[in-house]
Amino acid sequence: MTGKNFFGGIFTGAVTYELIHKDKFSQARAGILHTPHGDFLTPIFMPVGTQATVKTLSPEELEQLGAGIILSNTYHLFLRPGAELIKKAGGLHKFMNWSKGILTDSGGFQVFSLGELRKISEDGVTFRSHIDGAKKFLSPEVSVEVQKNLGSDIMMAFDECIPYPADYDYAKKSTERTHRWAERSLAAAKSSLTQGIFGICQGGMYEDLRMESAKVIGTMDFDGCAIGGLSVGEPKDLMYKMMEISVQYLPENKARYFMGLGTPQDLMECVGRGVDMFDCVFPTRVARNGMAMVSPKTSPRGRLVMKNSEFTEDFSPIENNCDCYACKNNFTRAYIRHLVRTDEIFGLRLLTLHNLRYLQKFMSDMRNAILEDRFKDFRADFFSDENL
């Protein structure tokens, strides 16, 4: 694709979502996301490459394990090395040697996480860098400008991620401002024919605000819609409920993206309710903490803590039927345990490769189940272990 995509015969911008099949017995859907750097099957999980690298991995390894789009962070790249530098390098794809899709967040989430270090106004957010304390400013216009310099396939609108808990009045005012910022983000992005932009709906933990926000963002001229402000510390039930409401009011012809979600269980629940895209540091972060993600059939809790003594003389791979680099080449649990215990980087690489491949395979299995209208069985089978 070269920045021009057609959906149902109507020109809709650089990024479009094509619905392929809806599961007959759930809201789960299989689709294709068309982007300037390739077409990607959904539901999709996007590995996180915060600093223009998915931690520990090479671009080839990422591609080999099946990654299609990665997420990179505007906030971090804005501070280091700076978006102008990356523009000079030929854009983020070229800077980091990644030829497939890149989605950049808007920096909103990170900036709002700074707490005392930031100040919000209608115009945008003034904050101090967590690195050197330098005063910085992000707004819808600045964020989009930065993302244009990065040259990502999918830009994200600048929003406020409402903390949990937040009172109704704050959540309402913040959500309304996010809507105004969405309009400004869209206006700033419009000139691009080679980058798409997604809006982000908010609404805190209030049903009417969630509904309203999904409607407002869903009717704007975005190329996709993200559900923001969830997985911020609220109970799971509440998260699923808010997500369900949001999805319900989002348009069917655009991709739906749940930001910052991560465990297989969560992905399954959201896909079953009609979400298409995910990103999370979970698989890569737990890998660096020495944890392997496995099927609940391999281990009831779906994870192996590799440094545990039970693996001392375990010469089997992390998971028997896994086709990841580590398992396929029979790097054993005993060897990986040794590497983790001795703080060897290669151990973190093996676990990162395994975990990301595990999730890619999981997404692709879900997609196949959707295409064959057996998502409910797939889900029931996955959750069959009551220890999960």
Add this chain to the structure above:
Amino acid sequence: MTGKNFFGGIFTGAVTYELIHKDKFSQARAGILHTPHGDFLTPIFMPVGTQATVKTLSPEELEQLGAGIILSNTYHLFLRPGAELIKKAGGLHKFMNWSKGILTDSGGFQVFSLGELRKISEDGVTFRSHIDGAKKFLSPEVSVEVQKNLGSDIMMAFDECIPYPADYDYAKKSTERTHRWAERSLAAAKSSLTQGIFGICQGGMYEDLRMESAKVIGTMDFDGCAIGGLSVGEPKDLMYKMMEISVQYLPENKARYFMGLGTPQDLMECVGRGVDMFDCVFPTRVARNGMAMVSPKTSPRGRLVMKNSEFTEDFSPIENNCDCYACKNNFTRAYIRHLVRTDEIFGLRLLTLHNLRYLQKFMSDMRNAILEDRFKDFRADFFSDENL
């Protein structure tokens, strides 16, 4: 090769050295080291894989950059995960998935570096683990037993690395004990048809002891001879002098191995005096400190400190004619600088790949120069920059 090698028609064990050509105008020599896991061209540099992994790299990457033999550390593997475990795993090659050569040191150097934590007797060395303080014992017999469990291609005799400075009397007594330990190491190793063993000559910084030790070790039934106890803090001139004496009295039909040496300058000086084998953590350690090794023509001191601001907008590879993974795929200096500044593991990988490839290429260039009797020109050209 399958553990049986012939040299000049006489069976000499699992590992043999074949002299191919001696440079006409220096002592430099090109040869082939025959081992159970392949034949390797000398002079050779062996990357260090202390904990059964060359830090940050996969076995495939090591092979692709041209590594033939790697060194692994008996002391470290003895403590963690334990040599019996590695034996159960099928040996070190299988444990770490490395199909080419492995040389294991004897643990002597590490044990003697423990200082207060160890006690030497004629029998061996009692020491406390640097990890948990557990009391351990290494002797010629134990060290060889451990190395047999590891299954390395080349085992090393157990020796004492004499500290610098050391008085004559201490150096003499220690060297004589090293000789007795060499006999015991050899006796313990003899039953193996699939592993070779190298002796290590010592002698401190005393000419007569160096000469004597080289003669004694050189006439024992070892498959190769190492020069130990150098590069321990003494001035360069003294190191070269002691090395020269040692080499002079070592047999021509066995490989000569200078333990723990590492910079291109040092390798060049030793090769020019007839040394064949080297190992050092230098290229991998400085990589993890953000340093790239380059030709003196690229940078007078032969190194680039990648975090320096001069590379901020430098979109060229580390070195223009380098065929390492990083340079070949045009990971730019600017990108690597960014990765180093943000403590990203992929930056350490790229620099490790580059530095090891740089050294492999350097060794292979030296070998070609030797084969064509132009080693002296090669050396003069390398040292032409007076800032070096």
